[in-house]
Amino acid sequence: MKDKLNIIWKFILAIIRNKYLVIIVGFVIWVSFFDTYNLVDRYKNLRKLNELKKEANFFEEEIKIYKSQYQELFSNKEDLEKFAREQYLMKEKDEDLFIIISD
Structure with a gap:
């Protein structure tokens, strides 16, 4: 032994x-x-970079959606009026607006 x-x-x-x-x-x-550029920090930065890339892709998709909605909205006057009435509660001069809240 x-x-x-x-x-x-x-x-x-x-x-x-x-x-x-x-x-x-x-x-x-x-x-x-x-x-200064140790492997632990590099790994953390790589993970953060991947998260930011995913976030950037998400926002690019959101921008595409909003651009298409914008084009659709301003291409038709009726759609624009409908949007203004629904979202901003706009009305014409001679009409009254009643807001009904349902439970």
Whole structure:
């Protein structure tokens, strides 16, 4: 049992004494956690970028919908009048407006 532990201990010491391996491990740790552009922050920024791209696509679709509604509204005078009456409660001079709220 002592021989196995001794062999394992010598192997661990040989790895630790290898200066190239220590430098590479140190470099990986530095780049992963301590650098200005570390991997953790890069991952967070990548997730944020993907969320913002999805949001931009959503708003582009909304803009398309609103542009088509705008074109439809201003292409026909009757539709414009209907929209003004429904949304802004507009009326003509000689008419009364009654708002009925249903439960």
